[in-house]
Amino acid sequence: MGHLRDMFNFDRRRARHRVSVERRRLLPSYIADEPQSTDSSKEIAKIALRLKYQIEQVVCCEVEENILTDPNSRLITQDVIETAKRAGGEDYKACIVYCLLVCLRWFQVQASVELWDADLHEVRAVACEVIAKRIIESEQDQDYLLKNILLKRYSIFAEGVESDPVNVIERSVDLHALRIIGSAGYQKCIQFLWCGWICQEEGNPTNFVEYEQKANASYWVHFHPDRMRTPLYQNICQIVFSLVYLAVYTAVINTVNPTGDIDVAEGVLYGMTLAFLCDEIVKFWKVGWNYLEFWNAFNSTLYGLLVISLVLRIVALAHSPSNSDTERQMYNGLSYNFLAFAGPMFWMRMMLYLDSFKFFGAMFVVLRVMMKESLIFFALLFVVLAGFFQAFIGMAQVDDDIPVTRLIIQGMANTIMQSPEFDTFQDFAYPFGIILYYVFSFVIMIVLLNILIALYNSAYEDISGNANDEYMAIFAQKTMQFVRAPDENVFIPPFNLIEILLVSAPFEWWMSKKHYAKLNDIIMGVIYSPILVLTAWIETHQAEQIRWNRRHGEEDEEDQQEWELVAEDVDFELDDSWKQEVKQSTPDIKVDNCTLEVKQLRVQVEALTELVKQLSSEKEVVVDGLS
Template sequence: MARSSWFSRLMGWDKHPRHHHDFHADWIRDDRRRQVLFRDLVLPQYRNENIQSAIPAAEVTKVALKLRHLIELAVPCELDEEEITKAHSKIITTKVIKAAKEAGGSHYRSCVVFCLVVCKRWFKHQALVELWDADMHRVRAVACEVVAKQIIETEDDFEYLMHSVLLRRYSIIVDGEATPPANVVEKAVDLHAVRVIGSSGYQKCISYLWKGWLVQDEDDPAVFIDYKDKDNTSFFVHMDPDRIRAPMYQNATQVIISFVYIGLYTAVINSVNPTGVFDTAEVLLYIFTLGFICEEVTKFWKAGYHILGFWNAFNSVLYSFITLSFILRIIGLTHQQGDDTREFYSKMSYNFLAFSAPMIWSRLLLYLDSFRFFGAMLVVLKVMMKESIIFFALLIVLVIGFLQAFIGLDFADDWVADDILFILQAMANAVMQSPDFDGFDKFSPPFGIILYYCFTFIIMVVLLNILIALYNSAYEDIYGNANDEYLALFAQKTMQFVRAPDENVYIPPFNLLEMLVICLFWWMEKSKFERMSDIIMGIIYSPVLLIAAWHETKMAGEIRSNRARGEEDDDTIEEWEQMMDQVDFEADGWNKLCISAKTNLEADPTITEVQKLRGEVEELKKLLVDMTKALSSGGEVEPSQASTLIDVAEPEQSESKTKKKKKGKKSKKDKKAGGEGNASASSSSSDEE
């Protein structure tokens, strides 16, 4: 069934929701169309764009359908999410994990985790379609994440997990066509699968990508290979301009450029030039801004509207103010020095620059989200901004309605709408919790003041409390899961660098230099152009490359030390590991004692006792049957059977004897009490006589 048009959705004729997580695939298709239509206009890319799925898309789809059926049987009804996610769950058992691993067989088992992430997307979509079973489908989506996380964390072969499970690209069949290949790392980020992202194997893969220890193969971008020189202790080997493509070094360069940008802005705003002539700091500031604008335009051109978010809108507003300041300065320079018009435009230019100061400093948070403190805070702010959409939607509707009413009252009063500015200011004061009731008595009394009272009550009592409740709920939801949310943000940031399609990385404002250099590509040989690009990148990134080479040389020594000890490349010796080679828990029996003392968390104590009792009952029944057969055949009971039966029956007999003794004592007490009662009765009767 073909998807309906946007008009049908707007009118409410088609309420079937679309898949909200296909944005990455959509912008990949759009980018490929642009490359086909305008192949001669885009920047040069040397990688092969014909990425194929590692396993046929039809086979991957079959595995996904098998896993979907497994999850439906494992979670047959609506359950609490805690029953799925808790350790040693009775729903997602080891049998379910084992069955999920076997869904791909021996040939296609590497795509199982990818298929589980696909199943998560299917169940989330089904939760939107079937609202009557939305909770059940959401729990099933969570179950897909839990199973995928368990498979990742229980995989012993690290190389297989890294290269075949997490970084190998796979496709499925949708509408009869294969989707663009994607790997588990990308898919989990796009779907915000925080449990998969929070798994140990996934985070190790992200760490390797962040450090540049895993890089895309230049011949096949669908394959990630190990950085071959990560254990090389030579300083000059790591002075390679291609190392700037590592996300860690790209992020460091962006942070440095951001601080330089703030320094230039501070120099400009604190040294106002009365003549309006550009100085060096202003020229550099506007050049940096031009580079940032070109970067935003390039992102929009290559990825489309799908990547637009809060920071894109924020940066667009900031760059608009700075661009407007530059235009006003140019207009002022067209007039003679000393002219009032030139002074006016120069003053307005500096006013717009000063107005941009809070946004300039707030922009720095965009590049500090790799630090945990800023990252967790930005996640909370991001969710709060999304929740506030409900508040602003209601606010806009109410403001428009009341504004029209106030303007109508003003127009009906004297047939002239001359108090619009006063009305707007009074309504804005009410929104900011500072209402101004003076002046509304003249708006067709008593209607004007009554309307303003109603507007103030709705805004200050109803809407603002709704906004506070939304913010509080968002803060509790995110901050309670702050670690996983930060890991998801960090993974998203890493993949933004990894997904960059350009062979040569020119970070703004150096992208302006790339635009000049790229003109030489059309008449130079490929090898010479690459050599020239490496020289240019080596010069402009030389400060970062020097620090990076020193850092990687130091890390190479640690990698060699770890490999000599038989540990992973990124292993770090902690305090409790420094003397582990001097103790042997097996030799002194400490390990055996600890194993015998630990609690079996997988088994419920009540169930264990019931099972033990059931075994004893079965043994007793068997003994009784054997004795019955022996007696019926005229034989004798074996002494071993009799003794066993006696041992089993002794506790019951002793218990019955105890009960009989208690009962006898009770009866004796009753009789004694009865006798005493009769004696007292007889004595009383004798006294009466």
């Protein structure tokens, strides 16, 4: 019993640890959250519990996922949606979608802890997404949807601790809730954030407000450095600076200096590398391990190679510049070798900034999932390689103690690349070496590589079948990474060196907050002026379009298409004849053919029943008359 009690306590501790880990945000959050009363957090937690109870009653057993996601689902009915809306009453009705996301996380954690009911909990998590999506899409008041449901931050009170305030937009990205992210209202909010029509309030970045000047057609109103907080403009700047970075690297690698001196192009290259490296270090320091992802590790590796190249170049410069100094030439050559070795990574780095385009974004999702699936393969590969390598090394020591470590490593590496070298192991502790190598080749080339292919195929099928939703998710994540910016003053690398060396270090520690903000606006206005010239022109034309839409009673974001222009002379509300014909011939999509036929049969049975009753009554009258 004691052993069982210990196991139970361990499972509870593990579950509590998992909940605490899940509570942390997966995306970086750099801003101080707006304080929320503990009573509100407790009430929101109760609402989440009510919704969890409702979903457990609605989905009381394992069902197919398509039964829940069907628009005419017999489980997620309109009555279920209305009941969920009433879970918070009038005072807390705006937090229902947030509470559904809380329930979604709870069910996911429960599925990982209670493996015997994992399928049931995963289906309930799907139900949370479906209900939240239908609530978002049924909301008619756009301002209420954006400001109160999607962008307002909420928190819950659990285990004596109040969770960090977070809104539905952020939480959906954190939990990778594709159905919620793919809803129309959610995507409209993301587009408004992306183009800067909704931005963080000045002085209170936890609150999102509408950009008041979006309908102002004055050019100089939009020529303001604060507009560089817009994710669209930051993304454009990053792409431009990455192209410049790539061009500078191309110029450096194609103009080798035999003397080893650092020219202007190399100085610019290493300076930009320092700026990017500082930006990565600051973000990692503020966010922690949650910031570490594939692309961060990729960029850090690239910057590490460039730092090694710079260090070797400095070591080479420390030696005599004479032609007879072989050490200077050796270090100089090593420096260029490391620089050239990073060439493929420079070009691959461009993919990081192209994921805002749909073609590249969907492809990157597939690649990212494939890389995660590869971890299983490499874990198995490492164990197999370690075992066989130890066996081959042992045979080498027994067989005349020949130092063939390099040959063994090369032969095993070639086998992984599907180019086996049987000659190397032919006379290797015969016959044990060649037999073991045959076994190794079979395990690697037949078993493990086919497992890798199967994992890649599975990942591709899972993502390609849902490519649009996956792209919208990665676009939302990219948008939120810009919105959750670490500073109110946006200095995009390599401009962050200006902030560090010329602004923060000499002025921030003694200057008042008001004057320091004014200084930042002046400096950003100068360095971003070429970009602001273009962005102000774009926003001026957008303001004219918005004003035209408002005059015609359209939404601000409305962009008329060709069929809408043609339809200006046609009003189907007045054309009753065509409207009636269409109504009569349009099938009821909510009813399948079988149900429709049953309904028709029911009508016929009822008519036949009435006819029989009528005939029976007439017969009784005739009989009474004869009698």
